[in-house]
Amino acid sequence: MSTRPARPGPLWEIAVRLCLLSDTHIGAARAVPRHAAEGDVDLRVDRDPRTGVPRLRATTLAGLLRHELAARTEDPRKVSRLFGAPESGPPPGGEPDAPAASALDVDDAAAELPEGTTVAVRVGTRVDPASGTVRPGHMWQWEVLPAGTVFTAHMRLRVPAPADEELLLDLLVLAADGFSGEGPGIRVGGRTGRGHGAVRATHWTAERHDLTDERAWFAYHARSWADRWERGAAALADAPAELSTALAARLRAHGRAAAAARLEARPARPDRRHRAELRLTLAVAEQPEPAGPPPRSPRPGLIMVGDVPAPERLGTVDRAHRHRPVVSDADKASVRLAPVLGDTALFALFKRIGGRLVRDAAEHLGAEGARWQEWHAHWWGADTGPGGARPRPSRVRLRAAPHLRGGAHLTATRLTVDSLFGDAVEGRVFTSDLHCGGSGEVVLDVRDPDDAVRGLLVLVVRELVTVPFDTLGAGAGSGNGRLTATRAALTTWTGDGGPPHRVDLLTALFAPGSAEAATARGWVSALRSRLAPGGGTARAGGER
Numbered sequence: 001m002s003t004r005p006a007r008p009g010p011l012w013e014i015a016v017r018l019c020l021l022s023d024t025h026i027g028a029a030r031a032v033p034r035h036a037a038e039g040d041v042d043l044r045v046d047r048d049p050r051t052g053v054p055r056l057r058a059t060t061l062a063g064l065l066r067h068e069l070a071a072r073t074e075d076p077r078k079v080s081r082l083f084g085a086p087e088s089g090p091p092p093g094g095e096p097d098a099p100a101a102s103a104l105d106v107d108d109a110a111a112e113l114p115e116g117t118t119v120a121v122r123v124g125t126r127v128d129p130a131s132g133t134v135r136p137g138h139m140w141q142w143e144v145l146p147a148g149t150v151f152t153a154h155m156r157l158r159v160p161a162p163a164d165e166e167l168l169l170d171l172l173v174l175a176a177d178g179f180s181g182e183g184p185g186i187r188v189g190g191r192t193g194r195g196h197g198a199v200r201a202t203h204w205t206a207e208r209h210d211l212t213d214e215r216a217w218f219a220y221h222a223r224s225w226a227d228r229w230e231r232g233a234a235a236l237a238d239a240p241a242e243l244s245t246a247l248a249a250r251l252r253a254h255g256r257a258a259a260a261a262r263l264e265a266r267p268a269r270p271d272r273r274h275r276a277e278l279r280l281t282l283a284v285a286e287q288p289e290p291a292g293p294p295p296r297s298p299r300p301g302l303i304m305v306g307d308v309p310a311p312e313r314l315g316t317v318d319r320a321h322r323h324r325p326v327v328s329d330a331d332k333a334s335v336r337l338a339p340v341l342g343d344t345a346l347f348a349l350f351k352r353i354g355g356r357l358v359r360d361a362a363e364h365l366g367a368e369g370a371r372w373q374e375w376h377a378h379w380w381g382a383d384t385g386p387g388g389a390r391p392r393p394s395r396v397r398l399r400a401a402p403h404l405r406g407g408a409h410l411t412a413t414r415l416t417v418d419s420l421f422g423d424a425v426e427g428r429v430f431t432s433d434l435h436c437g438g439s440g441e442v443v444l445d446v447r448d449p450d451d452a453v454r455g456l457l458v459l460v461v462r463e464l465v466t467v468p469f470d471t472l473g474a475g476a477g478s479g480n481g482r483l484t485a486t487r488a489a490l491t492t493w494t495g496d497g498g499p500p501h502r503v504d505l506l507t508a509l510f511a512p513g514s515a516e517a518a519t520a521r522g523w524v525s526a527l528r529s530r531l532a533p534g535g536g537t538a539r540a541g542g543e544r
Helices: 058-073 076-083 162-179 214-221 225-235 243-253 257-264 344-365 369-380 451-465 505-510 515-531
Strands: 011-020 104-106 109-112 120-127 134-144 150-158 199-209 275-286 319-321 323-329 334-339 396-398 408-417 424-436 439-447 483-493 501-504
Touching: 011 162, 011 225, 011 243, 058 076, 058 104, 058 162, 076 162, 120 344, 150 162, 150 225, 162 199, 162 243, 162 257, 199 214, 199 225, 199 243, 243 257, 275 451, 344 369, 344 396, 344 451, 344 515, 369 451, 369 515, 439 451, 451 483, 451 505, 451 515, 483 505, 501 505, 501 515, 505 515
Parallel strands: 319 424
Antiparallel strands: 011 150, 011 199, 104 150, 109 150, 120 134, 275 439, 275 483, 323 334, 396 439, 408 424, 483 501
């Protein structure tokens, strides 16, 4: 007796509009791509070899979604249901699992740059955390997509059977939550730990096709790829910002109101990522009375993170504080230029403060230098691993390069004074456009934190709240680059679905009898135990 083949499920066409919120470098697959023009650029963005337009490859986008789903669920089987899996090795006494194809197909997405902008060529540097200066020879030029760049991505979800539809849609929505802009989420391209590659989904659209119907089958397959992409992009004009909303609307249109209601009312999935978030407000200022109790009014200072002057200032000034495009409205991809605190330099500032603190603590406790260096490199990364291994990634990441709000532009002239005669050296006069005052929001994400690294973050905040010994940018000898933390909170997610634990670190520092202070003292004690001789492994532990 013959059996009828299982009825296939529907096919979903989905389009999304992705807006870059910060500088992004999506590297080319070739060392010298075919589209490369002559020039001194070391690292170019990936481009379509036919048109030369920058692109986000389908494999890159699919990999980002897969990684986000795996991090949020920690369930390889669910990840395999949506993204497929290769053939696995044979388990003991059993047969290997058969390879599974991905249910989600993704297309390359071309970049649309903000009006009046081009792909920028920036100078990349590697900053020595010990000195705060650029390492000799560690400079390069690279192409960067500016904030406000938009990608329109198209994908198709093939449902193998009707019973699988709700599960696959739910998994896709969970992966797409990484584009919401909240939390560490999805970051695109290189140097994401230094604040590059922040992205947000602003519009989603979806279309459901029942390919078991003859007319629907011919209507879908009769369209060209260009027509599909054009229709999907046009539908994004007034589309919702949430994927679940777009999917639910199409389910209702196809008579599946109950499934739409379940999708919209799906219970909040516990985020399985064990992580911490340090959120700071940093002011370009210093405290007139560092030991005084809050509230205090910091005295505005000057900052210079050097960059090439704007075209209208060329010939007038020699250097200018760095300005970058900042997205003021992600839905419309509108941008404006704003002063920033930097990316590599800001991360190096935190790393330098942390390194100095653990070095001093380890020396006071009598621990070997290799001990604190290994522990510090575990969290903040290192150029090489133990025994000259490849570079070690940082578990502390800058979410985005912060821009400054408030403050004022200031032009200053500096001259070189002859130390012998006390007069100005002829031809040694420099004019700079600095930034005075203002503040920015800084977020550091920590992956799999323990109490010891939380203790280190408490001490880093203490340094930034009181006396800023370490500075950011140029002109430190003249008093520039001093940052003061005016707000600081450390929030921890345990990864078991429980509520996050938030500690106000300014309360912990200035209210010794508070619960926040007791918690912070416990973290600092854990740091001391980690660094002390015989105090456990130098690597991170598992405290949560």
